[in-house]
Amino acid sequence: MKVIANWKMNLPTPDIRSWTENFYSNVNLDDSKTIGVAPPFTHISNCVTYLQNLRVGAQNISSRDLGNNTGEISASIAKDSGASFVILGHSEVRENLDEQSSLINKKIAIAIEKNLSPVVCFGESRESYENGITKDFVCSQLKECFEGIKAETIIIAYEPIWSIGTGITPETNEINEIHNTIKDYCKNHLKFVPESVLYGGSVTDKNCKNLITGENIDGFLVGGASLDGNSFARIVNNCF
Numbered sequence: 408m409k410v411i412a413n414w415k416m417n418l419p420t421p422d423i424r425s426w427t428e429n430f431y432s433n434v435n436l437d438d439s440k441t442i443g444v445a446p447p448f449t450h451i452s453n454c455v456t457y458l459q460n461l462r463v464g465a466q467n468i469s470s471r472d473l474g475n476n477t478g479e480i481s482a483s484i485a486k487d488s489g490a491s492f493v494i495l496g497h498s499e500v501r502e503n504l505d506e507q508s509s510l511i512n513k514k515i516a517i518a519i520e521k522n523l524s525p526v527v528c529f530g531e532s533r534e535s536y537e538n539g540i541t542k543d544f545v546c547s548q549l550k551e552c553f554e555g556i557k558a559e560t561i562i563i564a565y566e567p568i569w570s571i572g573t574g575i576t577p578e579t580n581e582i583n584e585i586h587n588t589i590k591d592y593c594k595n596h597l598k599f600v601p602e603s604v605l606y607g608g609s610v611t612d613k614n615c616k617n618l619i620t621g622e623n624i625d626g627f628l629v630g631g632a633s634l635d636g637n638s639f640a641r642i643v644n645n646c647f
């Protein structure tokens with residue numbers, strides 16, 4: 408079971424102290440729980456210092472290794488600053504930076520090469536959901552992004568775009584079914600078994616108890632509700 412906080416472009420440094428205090432005074436942690444936090448790049452090393460027993464990750468990396476790539480962060484640099492995983496293919500990056508599957512594919516490859524565990528995001532638009540083509544859409548994203556990848560420790564996050572930040576989620580059984588499709592597709596067509604398939608999109612301390620009852624739902628990638636240490640601690644507590 409894994410729960411990962413994606414802080415996106417939030418939480419300026421002074422708030423990290425209060426997040427940490429709120430989180431640790433409320434959370435019940437033990438060895439069976441793998442909890443991660445992906446802060447903005449500039450806070451990674453600070454988080455490694457403050458967040459005991461949590462894994463710290465990056466929200467993106469360059470598709471290239473070290474070199475003249477102004478404004479980019481390589482897998483090696485992210486790892487040097489203390490990241491142990493990286494979120495790739497988030498729909499906000501796909502949209503804001505016009506990131507295509509071929510680029511995500513290169514990023515997954517370099518993350519694996521540099522021992523940074525990839526957490527790769529997939530998900531459909533509202534239109535695709537309403538047209539009933541979610542499974543086909545997600546499988547074609549999987550095919551493009553994992554082309555030629557030999558993977559052992561891949562985490563997949565299913566994040567329907569229409570659920571991110573909207574307070575609306577699919578039903579637990581719908582998510583469970585998509586996760587089942589993702590696991591089948593990876594096993595039968597891509598020849599790897601994902602380490603976990605997480606769900607992301609408007610997860611809160613209220614709805615996570617119900618969502619986690621889906622047998623194929625292995626954990627969560629949490630945006631807005633992870634920005635408050637109390638609320639993220641309640642999600643962690645309610646999921647195990």
Ligand code: 13P
Binds near residue numbers: 607630
């Ligand atoms: P919200 O939890 O704010 O909907 O964001 C989900 C997400 O994008 C996590 O990566």
